[in-house]
């Protein structure tokens with residue numbers, strides 16, 4: 248065992264989808280999955296030999312039926328959290344552009360919320376720090392987007 252406890256690092260890619268009113272999409276984990284009932288950002292595990300971007304494009308299609316392109320995925324921040332049986336490393340992208348009608352393909356509830364309102368939702372422990380940092384990060388992103 249290493250001095251970190253020897254936990255395996257699990258790579259999960261997640262996306263903050265942002266609508267025209269600057270609201271963010273969160274989805275509720277369905278019953279039967281670990282952490283059921285908690286709200287999270289869409290995404291999922293990065294498979295072997297898959298890039299985080301490719302994993303996200305695949306997951307967004309599977310979970311929500313939307314198509315996003317790689318240039319539309321803007322690296323935003325990451326979460327790094329020790330769960331009891333693994334260490335989660337989660338790159339978080341922002342995305343404002345997608346194609347297709349958004350549908351909850353896995354029976355998950357969807358909610359569009361302002362960044363400041365995230366604190367009102369129960370999210371996985373790894374997401375807790377994001378509740379504090381996302382409002383400021385998204386403001387910066389909005390300012391840097393203003394020119395394009």
Ligand SMILES: Nc1nc2c([nH]c(=O)n2[C@@H]2O[C@H](COP(=O)(O)OP(=O)(O)OP(=O)(O)O)[C@@H](O)[C@H]2O)c(=O)[nH]1
Pocket residue numbers: 259260261280281282286287288289290291292293335371372373374
């Ligand atoms: N998508 C997503 N996963 C998160 C977030 N926060 C967080 O701790 N996770 C964790 O990251 C892991 C993602 O696994 P998942 O089960 O959603 O991924 P998946 O769809 O590839 O899994 P499956 O196909 O095996 O069901 C879970 O352990 C989940 O709890 C988040 O904001 N979004």
